[in-house]
Amino acid sequence: MSGPLSHLRILDLSRVLAGPWAAQNFADLGAEVIKVERPGSGDDTRAWGPPYLKDRRGQDTSESAYFLSANRGKKSVTIDISKAEGQKLVRQLASRCDILLENYKVGALQRYGLSYDDLKKENPKLIYCSITGFGQDGPYRDRAGYDFMVQGMGGLMSVTGERDELPGGGPQKVGVAVADLMTGMYATVAVLAALAHRERGGDGQHIDLALLDVQVAMLANQNLNYLTTGVPPQRMGNAHPNIVPYQSFKTSDGDLILAVGNDKQFAKFCEIANCGALAQDARFSGNAGRVAHRDILVPQIASMLKQRSTAAWLAALEAGGVPCGPVHRLDQVFDDAQVRHRCMKIDLPHPLAGSVPQVASPMRFSATPARCVLPPPMLGEHTQEVLKGLLGIDQQEIDQLRSLSVI
Numbered sequence: 001m002s003g004p005l006s007h008l009r010i011l012d013l014s015r016v017l018a019g020p021w022a023a024q025n026f027a028d029l030g031a032e033v034i035k036v037e038r039p040g041s042g043d044d045t046r047a048w049g050p051p052y053l054k055d056r057r058g059q060d061t062s063e064s065a066y067f068l069s070a071n072r073g074k075k076s077v078t079i080d081i082s083k084a085e086g087q088k089l090v091r092q093l094a095s096r097c098d099i100l101l102e103n104y105k106v107g108a109l110q111r112y113g114l115s116y117d118d119l120k121k122e123n124p125k126l127i128y129c130s131i132t133g134f135g136q137d138g139p140y141r142d143r144a145g146y147d148f149m150v151q152g153m154g155g156l157m158s159v160t161g162e163r164d165e166l167p168g169g170g171p172q173k174v175g176v177a178v179a180d181l182m183t184g185m186y187a188t189v190a191v192l193a194a195l196a197h198r199e200r201g202g203d204g205q206h207i208d209l210a211l212l213d214v215q216v217a218m219l220a221n222q223n224l225n226y227l228t229t230g231v232p233p234q235r236m237g238n239a240h241p242n243i244v245p246y247q248s249f250k251t252s253d254g255d256l257i258l259a260v261g262n263d264k265q266f267a268k269f270c271e272i273a274n275c276g277a278l279a280q281d282a283r284f285s286g287n288a289g290r291v292a293h294r295d296i297l298v299p300q301i302a303s304m305l306k307q308r309s310t311a312a313w314l315a316a317l318e319a320g321g322v323p324c325g326p327v328h329r330l331d332q333v334f335d336d337a338q339v340r341h342r343c344m345k346i347d348l349p350h351p352l353a354g355s356v357p358q359v360a361s362p363m364r365f366s367a368t369p370a371r372c373v374l375p376p377p378m379l380g381e382h383t384q385e386v387l388k389g390l391l392g393i394d395q396q397e398i399d400q401l402r403s404l405s406v407i
């Protein structure tokens with residue numbers, strides 16, 4: 001069965017992570033995705049290694065793990081858009097596509113005649129999504145934007161990391177480029193909304209997405225904690241600002257996450273931990289009181305949890321319906337029974353390595369499954385196929401474009 005977006009074609013002019021992540025979503029959903037890359041070097045992340053994919057002999061290939069994480073399901077076409085012939089090719093491709101994704105600096109594609117205003121003249125149905133650090137307008141519009149910077153500017157690092165007064169305290173970024181990834185997800189949603197508008201008789205449109213906007217928006221309850229009180233929230237390590245106990249604790253042999261979400265669960269935890277008096281204590285019987293008195297309650301819970309192993313606590317708490325979980329390394333994640341049952345690790349055929357590991361799309365459909373059959377492409381792997389098959393360019397012209405280093 002074909003994917004739910006198999007009727008769409010996407011032109012991906014983006015690189016690194018936010019745009020490629022959105023394009024990979026569309027590929028997983030069945031769309032044809034044509035990724036335009038620079039001849040000779042390609043997407044910046046092709047050089048972001050090690051690690052690299054190993055070939056059949058166990059030697060490093062040219063394919064970086066970073067690039068492999070965000071580009072499956074795409075066709076790679078190398079085009080030099082700084083040349084007039086390259087710009088013509090991109091315009092021809094855009095006229096045959098439903099969606100264009102790009103993350104050039106503001107105004108950069110306009111210099112090449114590839115802005116939204118340029119391309120909509122030939123394809124008024126085109127949905128053109130621009131991803132930048134700070135948006136198409138405003139005092140920072142011309143700045144380059146990177147995930148790490150935006151995590152700091154957008155407030156995420158002010159609430160991430162250990163408390164300042166404790167060892168290891170201070171600003172801390174998230175372990176993955178979450179601003180990029182969330183921008184890619186917002187881009188996916190925005191494009192689908194624009195498609196819905198177009199399918200009701202409208203034209204295409206320009207979508208303006210900024211990493212900083214996304215980073216501010218995604219702070220969710222922390223935003224409202226500040227906006228309703230005027231007090232900026234602080235770093236709290238693994239503790240939750242609004243729920244107690246909701247954090248990680250040391251056990252006798254490791255770590256345990258305790259995620260008590262309501263008073264009933266807290267009472268059950270106390271029963272299992274043989275500390276029923278805590279549940280009866282007026283200071284701790286309700287969540288508001290537990291939050292107000294966390295400095296008294298949390299050390300008592302921490303002391304109790306150190307008395308048993310992680311496995312023992314997991315077994316007892318899960319049996320009692322108290323939300324909890326282990327803290328896994330990635331080797332443990334991919335060996336986890338639930339992760340294996342859901343087939344989150346997949347393998348796709350690869351011309352250099354035989355196969356390449358991938359992480360499956362988490363989107364599950366009953367009738368139109370999200371799946372991917374194409375591995376992340378090698379640089380320029382599909383240039384000839386796309387130029388001939390989609391644009392109808394003959395071999396003689398392709399050879400000439402190659403001799404001019406346009407492709």
